[in-house]
Amino acid sequence: MAFDAGKFLKTPDLEGFDNLKKEELVLLAKHLKLDFKVSMRKQIIKNLVIDKLVDAEILGEEALELKVENIGRL
Incomplete structure (x- = not known):
């Protein structure tokens, strides 16, 4: 099934x-x-995307834990 961004944003889930x-x-x-x-x-x-979704209060601040800051090392 194709990913539907609009549908995801209506019922977002962190996992x-x-x-x-x-x-x-x-x-x-x-x-x-x-x-x-x-x-x-x-x-x-x-x-x-995390920054945008947290700023828009679509995801809670716990989503910030999913960010990786030192991306150059990946």
Whole structure:
């Protein structure tokens, strides 16, 4: 089944978010109109989406624990 960003945002869940594949994160980032490039590493896109979802109060601040800061070492 194809990932539906709008449907996900209506009933977001942290565990489901953490398990998204890069392609799904890209669709979610596009839906949120984030400034990113598909060539970026998955974790960078994930961090951008987390910041947006926490700022918009779609996900709680516990989502910030999923961010990785030193991405250059991945």
